[in-house]
Amino acid sequence: MQHSRKLFERALAVIPGGVNSPVRAFGAVGGQPPFIAEAHGARLRDVDGTDYIDYVCSWGAVILGHAAPTVVQAVQAAAARGLSYGAPTGAEVELAETLCRLVPGMAQVRLVNSGTEATMSAIRLARAATGRKLLVKFAGCYHGHADSLLVNAGSGALTFGVPSSPGVPPELAALTLSAPYNDLAAVEALFAQRGADIAAVIVEPVAGNMGCVLPQPGFLQGLRRACDAHGALLIFDEVMTGFRVALGGAQARFGVTADLVTLGKVIGGGLPVGAYGGRADLMAQMAPAGPVYQAGTLSGNPLATAAGLATLALVQQPGFYERLEATAAALTAGLQAAADAAGVPFSTVHVGGMFGFFLRDTAPRDLAEAQQADVARFGRLFRALLGEGLNFAPSAFEAGFVTAAHDAATIEATIARARRAFAAA
Numbered sequence: 001m002q003h004s005r006k007l008f009e010r011a012l013a014v015i016p017g018g019v020n021s022p023v024r025a026f027g028a029v030g031g032q033p034p035f036i037a038e039a040h041g042a043r044l045r046d047v048d049g050t051d052y053i054d055y056v057c058s059w060g061a062v063i064l065g066h067a068a069p070t071v072v073q074a075v076q077a078a079a080a081r082g083l084s085y086g087a088p089t090g091a092e093v094e095l096a097e098t099l100c101r102l103v104p105g106m107a108q109v110r111l112v113n114s115g116t117e118a119t120m121s122a123i124r125l126a127r128a129a130t131g132r133k134l135l136v137k138f139a140g141c142y143h144g145h146a147d148s149l150l151v152n153a154g155s156g157a158l159t160f161g162v163p164s165s166p167g168v169p170p171e172l173a174a175l176t177l178s179a180p181y182n183d184l185a186a187v188e189a190l191f192a193q194r195g196a197d198i199a200a201v202i203v204e205p206v207a208g209n210m211g212c213v214l215p216q217p218g219f220l221q222g223l224r225r226a227c228d229a230h231g232a233l234l235i236f237d238e239v240m241t242g243f244r245v246a247l248g249g250a251q252a253r254f255g256v257t258a259d260l261v262t263l264g265k266v267i268g269g270g271l272p273v274g275a276y277g278g279r280a281d282l283m284a285q286m287a288p289a290g291p292v293y294q295a296g297t298l299s300g301n302p303l304a305t306a307a308g309l310a311t312l313a314l315v316q317q318p319g320f321y322e323r324l325e326a327t328a329a330a331l332t333a334g335l336q337a338a339a340d341a342a343g344v345p346f347s348t349v350h351v352g353g354m355f356g357f358f359l360r361d362t363a364p365r366d367l368a369e370a371q372q373a374d375v376a377r378f379g380r381l382f383r384a385l386l387g388e389g390l391n392f393a394p395s396a397f398e399a400g401f402v403t404a405a406h407d408a409a410t411i412e413a414t415i416a417r418a419r420r421a422f423a424a425a
């Protein structure tokens with residue numbers, strides 16, 4: 001840890017908390033983050049030469065494994081042709097066509113640079129299209145750090161105890177209503193009280209920012225019905241679940257079509273990218289086709305689109321998601337067996353290439369249950385796992401991810417190491 005420690009000291013002097021995104025900090029689990037030198041396949045190597053099997057995978061962005069050869073080659077070839085033009089390219093069209101073909105209900109799509117930009121833009125469009133101001137979100141869901149969405153948020157905001165951030169004007173925060181995840185009655189009550197003012201309901205169709213919390217049967221369908229009954233739009237934030245829980249994302253997996261969908265992570269193959277899209281009549285309202293403004297100097301960047309296209313080419317191969325899901329199933333079953341052997345209360349969930357584990361007997365259904373996590377014990381377990389060379393998210397309130405590079409031997413090695421970690425923690 002010597003080199004990581006020195007880098008962290010330097011980082012602390014010039015970067016708030018030493019990290020460029022709070023979720024990378026170890027404040028909730030103790031210790032300091034290893035600084036990464038390189039990564040290949042399922043493995044990270046830190047600057048001290050220590051290897052880790054990685055289950056963070058750039059928070060889900062990496063789905064083929066680190067430095068996947070076809071993605072790296074596509075990016076290198078694109079880089080040699082220029083890094084950014086600020087003018088349209090063929091690759092952008094191809095990526096947009098691919099997204100519109102594969103994502104249900106996506107008639108048109110706009111590329112942006114992050115998930116935050118995607119959700120921020122989608123809610124602006126929803127407000128413009130409906131002429132209404134209010135949003136409904138769910139406690140523990142994270143939709144990026146735009147002002148309107150940092151209300152009862154998950155992920156780092158939850159981990160570090162600031163779910164509703166200072167700096168968001170209370171007048172603006174008051175326009176965001178929140179309900180417990182999986183609680184359809186609470187949503188219906190909000191619509192009953194303020195339905196005529198609600199522009200949209202935004203939801204992570206599988207929540208991945210309070211741990212991994214599955215939608216209960218009927219929850220997403222119920223949101224669709226409630227939105228339709230009250231003239232509100234349904235926004236699926238698929239930044240995490242898009243091309244992660246199925247080729248067509250959560251919409252395909254659960255059979256519910258949203259009005260607008262946001263994407264990020266996987267569609268950039270590890271480069272900065274986001275996207276929002278959906279119904280043709282809505283997307284036609286975006287500038288320059290319509291009056292709702294949103295723009296970006298680097299949007300549709302040639303390197304990001306090259307990485308995205310190379311990634312999406314491989315995930316479309318037959319059996320890709322079946323294999324990914326089998327990997328996640330084998331991993332979570334192995335972790336469960338390791339916990340059982342050590343007598344640790346434990347539960348897991350997995351869907352497609354994402355998973356969660358919890359230090360409790362049943363998987364949580366909402367934030368209140370997720371917050372019953374034994375955070376101190378999670379910290380001990382996290383440190384023991386890391387000591388065994390297993391990199392999981394340094395928080396009880398994050399999902400985990402597997403990639404196509406997590407082969408059977410990798411999972412087997414993980415489980416053997418996890419058995420030792422559970423016994424120690």
Ligand code: PMP
Nearest residue numbers: 114115116142143144237239240
């Ligand atoms: N929405 C969801 C569901 C996310 O998980 C995230 C990031 N983890 C975001 C939005 C924000 O994306 P970004 O970090 O790229 O801004």
